[in-house]
Amino acid sequence: MSAFAQLNAATSAPGALDAKIKQLIALGIGISAHCDGCLAYHVHDAVRAGASRQEILETIGIAILMGGGPAVVYACQAMEAMDQFASSGLTPALSDIPKK
Numbered sequence: 001m002s003a004f005a006q007l008n009a010a011t012s013a014p015g016a017l018d019a020k021i022k023q024l025i026a027l028g029i030g031i032s033a034h035c036d037g038c039l040a041y042h043v044h045d046a047v048r049a050g051a052s053r054q055e056i057l058e059t060i061g062i063a064i065l066m067g068g069g070p071a072v073v074y075a076c077q078a079m080e081a082m083d084q085f086a087s088s089g090l091t092p093a094l095s096d097i098p099k100k
Contacts, residue, residue, distance in 0.1 A: 020049035024059045031074040032067030039074060040081040047090055056082055
């Protein structure tokens with residue numbers, strides 16, 4: 001397990017992609033791969049990295065596109081996780097919400 005933790009730390013470090021983008025990618029893969037344990041983890045970390053609700057919803061949409069019908073079930077779970085984190089005080093960055 002420590003090797004995986006080291007891999008996680010190395011791939012999560014800032015590089016050409018920032019932490020927010022990396023977490024959104026991980027969320028999309030978790031949804032399309034039907035990984036129950038990935039959903040709340042990556043929603044949480046994406047929000048902490050500054051992802052907006054709209055960015056998470058667009059990531060969910062791409063995951064459904066790539067994962068087909070079964071991904072819809074996991075996408076709903078990711079949305080539920082986002083809502084639960086928001087109700088507990090962890091909210092997406094407001095700066096990324098498009099203005100009308």
